Amino acid sequence: MNLKQLATMLDLSQTTVSRALNGYPEVSEETRRRVMDAAKRHGYRPNPSARRLATGKAGMIGHVLPTGASVDIDPHFVEFLSGLGDYARSHDLDLVLSPAEAGDEETTYRRVAANKQVDAVYVSAPRPRDRRIMLLQQLGLPYLVHGRSEGLDFPYAHVDIDNEGAFHEAGRLLVQLGHRRIALINGDDTQTFAIFRERGLRRALAAGGFDLAPAMVRSVQMTEENGYRATLSLLDQAGAPTAIVCSSLIMALGVVRALRERNLAVPQDVSLVAHDDVFPWLRPENFPVPLSTTRSSIRAAGARLAERLAARISGVEDGARGEVWPVDLVVRGSVAGAPG
Amino acid sequence: MNLKQLATMLDLSQTTVSRALNGYPEVSEETRRRVMDAAKRHGYRPNPSARRLATGKAGMIGHVLPTGASVDIDPHFVEFLSGLGDYARSHDLDLVLSPAEAGDEETTYRRVAANKQVDAVYVSAPRPRDRRIMLLQQLGLPYLVHGRSEGLDFPYAHVDIDNEGAFHEAGRLLVQLGHRRIALINGDDTQTFAIFRERGLRRALAAGGFDLAPAMVRSVQMTEENGYRATLSLLDQAGAPTAIVCSSLIMALGVVRALRERNLAVPQDVSLVAHDDVFPWLRPENFPVPLSTTRSSIRAAGARLAERLAARISGVEDGARGEVWPVDLVVRGSVAGAPG
Secondary structure: OOHHHHHHHHOOOHHHHHHHHOOOOOOOHHHHHHHHHHHHHOOOOOOHHHHHHHHOOOOEEEEEEEEOOOOOOOOHHHHHHHHHHHHHHHOOOEEEEEEEEOOOHHHHHHHHHHHOOOOEEEEEOOOOOOHHHHHHHHHOOOEEEEOOOOOOOOOOOEEEEOHHHHHHHHHHHHHHOOOOOEEEEEOOOOOHHHHHHHHHHHHHHHHOOOOOOHHHEEEOOOOHHHHHHHHHHHHOOOOOOOEEEEOOHHHHHHHHHHHHHOOOOOOOOOEEEEEEOOEOOEOHHHOOOOOEEEEOOHHHHHHHHHHHHHHHHHOOOOOOOEEEEOOEEEOOOOOOOOOO | OOHHHHHHHHOOOHHHHHHHHOOOOOOOHHHHHHHHHHHHHOOOOOOHHHHHHHHOOOOEEEEEEEEOOOOOOOOHHHHHHHHHHHHHHHOOOEEEEEEEEOOOHHHHHHHHHHHOOOOEEEEEOOOOOOHHHHHHHHHOOOEEEEOOOOOOOOOOOEEEEOHHHHHHHHHHHHHHOOOOOEEEEEOOOOOHHHHHHHHHHHHHHHHOOOOOOHHHEEEOOOOHHHHHHHHHHHHOOOOOOOEEEEOOHHHHHHHHHHHHHOOOOOOOOOEEEEEEOOEOOEOHHHOOOOOEEEEOOHHHHHHHHHHHHHHHHHOOOOOOOEEEEOOEEEOOOOOOOOOO
């Protein structure tokens, strides 16, 4: 069945049917539902050329993917993609990944914008004064940021979690439990998620009258091995930590390995809290000692990004609305009072 | 700089320049190099519309991505994507992910083929008599399979690793070390990679005069928790295994947790071998007892897929050539002679 046949059957114009299928606001909810039902029943899917002609839209979300021999995409990307893909499917949107040389993404953004091959893009892993966001603002290509930048002189649309609040709450709990020497094993601290987490932890310690000394902070790529190495280096210095807050479950595997190797018990000798993106394949409750976490589903974030991108593409959403999700602090067996 | 300016500068026709940039075989290697060098020096990148006009190609690789609330994309996808993206970038190819309802990918393949939005697609996680491959063969859209199917009556282009050989070698070593009760914790056994692995292990046991009893085989989604549960259920039955072969490093985390919980030592009580896709974030040598593995870089496979897809798109490769990579068996501390 093609668009014309569908329109004839419904006694509507092709333009109306097309707009209904693509969620345009000028079509009434009742008509939209009637069209969607008929399209589903008769297996109609608009092809992108027809769609582009009727609506001016490509039906594509874009993402510029940094690549290179030394670039490892973080495994949390698959969970994000599961959520984004699931929502995008239900709205007939494809995702175009445009690989770019890491550090020179701007060239690729310019190409993507010039080619009009996608209707909107999302930006991930933002940094302070993120040049990609500044460029997109100039280019006029609709975009949405997963995370937040800082130091930009214009507002921009984003979906983020409250990384600062999450690590503040983790730190506050540890301070209340009597910990003074609290260490942070963070991800890449040129990125805002890591900056916000450090800020939150620092604020919690300051409220208790303590410092987060530079010697107690590590910033590394989030692998098991780096979690292990960072922990050993923290334990080997004077004033070793009695509590560790760490930015990923995968790093936490390495933290646990290092503590076990030094015969330090969790939580009797060292308390441990990690951030959990909610991977189906690695669960904090299954750690040798169930792990306390700051928890936020990155899959849900992926779905929400897709939902808002679809809304921006169809014109239902515009402007620079930001949303920041609260993060749960889930306390399990890995935290206890500071050793005496 | 646009195509015309580049062509004028080089004193070549626009068609020749375009073909050179897209690796067409009728352009001499010397001309191709001259054009590539000039394009790079002057920052020229063809836009897809110009490219499509000049070459009839979109510069896009497609992949139909199964999605759904209950579908978890396996984390090895990010490593595959790192390899594929890195190569694709160097050849100006984008990747279009078209989300499909898991179990009904055919509808989406038909749409992708009809729309001509991509020049070629790859198929992953094939099953025996894979319907997607049969459909692509009919549709005439260039494709490449990551893995192999079985029971098809036509040849098809593919890149695979020798899963059967890998698990045969693992089984052969364990049999030589005196193990008789060898268990397999496998992935989804409706997929050929899992079928081939079981076949290889079965063949190794048969060569030693033993059976791989159904009670010694588990087929599960490859998560830490499933590795843990499968191990407990194997240990709880009569004739518990003295050796376990397992299809992923993530499951092996759960195997190690279950063995520890039962106070069974690796390798004194139970030997362990796992398949390693070579993730940068989780390394077998960093397990509590360094893990013996069948090792093959899924990142290298992603890069090779992109390389062959680029060759098929430009016409340098055609036909149904298959390639199957040998897999290393890397022996570390987790295997030993069967307990007396």
